[in-house]
Amino acid sequence: MKSLAELQAIKDKMKGSIGLREEDKNCKRIVVGMATCGIAAGARPVLNAFAKEVADRDLTHQVMVSQTGCIGICQYEPVVEVFVPGEPKVTYVKMTAEKAARVVEEHIIGGNIVHEYTIGANAK
Amino acid sequence: MQELSLNILDIAQNSIKAGASLVQIEIEEDRAKDFMRIAVIDDGCGMDEETQRRVTDPFYTTRTTRKVGLGVPFFKMQSEMAGGQFSIRSRVGQGTFIQGTFVRSHIDRMPLGDMAGTYCSLVMVNESTDFLYTHTVDGRSFAADTREFKQVLEGVSLATPQVLEFIREYIQEHLTELYGGVIE
Numbered sequence: 001m002k003s004l005a006e007l008q009a010i011k012d013k014m015k016g017s018i019g020l021r022e023e024d025k026n027c028k029r030i031v032v033g034m035a036t037c038g039i040a041a042g043a044r045p046v047l048n049a050f051a052k053e054v055a056d057r058d059l060t061h062q063v064m065v066s067q068t069g070c071i072g073i074c075q076y077e078p079v080v081e082v083f084v085p086g087e088p089k090v091t092y093v094k095m096t097a098e099k100a101a102r103v104v105e106e107h108i109i110g111g112n113i114v115h116e117y118t119i120g121a122n123a124k
Numbered sequence: 125m126q127e128l129s130l131n132i133l134d135i136a137q138n139s140i141k142a143g144a145s146l147v148q149i150e151i152e153e154d155r156a157k158d159f160m161r162i163a164v165i166d167d168g169c170g171m172d173e174e175t176q177r178r179v180t181d182p183f184y185t186t187r188t189t190r191k192v193g194l195g196v197p198f199f200k201m202q203s204e205m206a207g208g209q210f211s212i213r214s215r216v217g218q219g220t221f222i223q224g225t226f227v228r229s230h231i232d233r234m235p236l237g238d239m240a241g242t243y244c245s246l247v248m249v250n251e252s253t254d255f256l257y258t259h260t261v262d263g264r265s266f267a268a269d270t271r272e273f274k275q276v277l278e279g280v281s282l283a284t285p286q287v288l289e290f291i292r293e294y295i296q297e298h299l300t301e302l303y304g305g306v307i308e
Binding site: 001002004006007008010011013014015034035036037039040044045047048051052055056060065066067069 | 133244245276288293
């Protein structure tokens with residue numbers, strides 16, 4: 001069974017390799033809506049998927065994953081906003097863990113907005 | 125909401141919003157007594173009596189983007205439709221206690237679901253808040269406490285992927301053990 005001794009070992013391994021995160025203004029930000037509407041629509045796996053994708057691709061020093069409340073478009077939840085410095089905000093809607101992986105791959109890394117997931121492509 | 129752990133995540137968001145420095149999540153199950161209890165306790169800003177009366181009203185909310193607030197009403201409903209009782213106690217400047225009880229085997233009692241997922245979602249984006257999660261099954265308990273984790277980590281972030289993975293497995297393994305080998 002997992003014990004705190006194991007956590008100690010993880011710390012010892014991490015301590016040497018902590019990279020400093022870019023200054024906040026240079027950081028890309030992924031913000032997941034975590035109000036009641038978001039949570040009920042499936043925001044928890046989306047948040048966890050973004051965190052995992054960012055970690056797996058070794059982007060933690062330049063990408064920040066965070067949460068926010070309800071932004072008022074509950075019918076489109078889970079909603080995720082992506083802020084890339086110097087570019088307009090992109091709002092992704094009806095997100096899933098699978099879509100999160102693609103957003104990290106194509107938008108965060110590749111610099112290409114995944115248009116089909118944006119609110120513009122989904123608004124009726 | 126399909127899982128009680130999602131209600132817990134939702135109620136805990138209110139605690140974070142209330143500026144809590146410690147959020148306690150207590151889950152107690154007693155299979156012989158067919159009883160379950162979920163409580164979220166915080167030391168945030170609290171509410172006056174008038175507000176306490178109104179939070180169970182779906183047409184009351186603090187947010188400005190919409191006119192309804194369903195978090196507390198949903199949790200209350202989950203408890204009451206499973207033969208339990210909802211209670212709330214709060215004091216301005218001291219904090220809030222929200223609790224729901226359940227008839228554990230009630231057909232309408234939602235499954236608890238992924239508590240490890242709920243806990244990890246909370247800790248990774250709220251590093252300045254501490255979370256103590258205590259789970260008791262038939263009198264035996266285990267706890268996950270960010271204060272304890274932080275002490276071991278000495279500045280390494282809780283949001284570090286390896287750390288989150290540890291916390292997720294730590295919770296899952298202890299829960300499995302509490303239930304006697306299977307997650308129900």
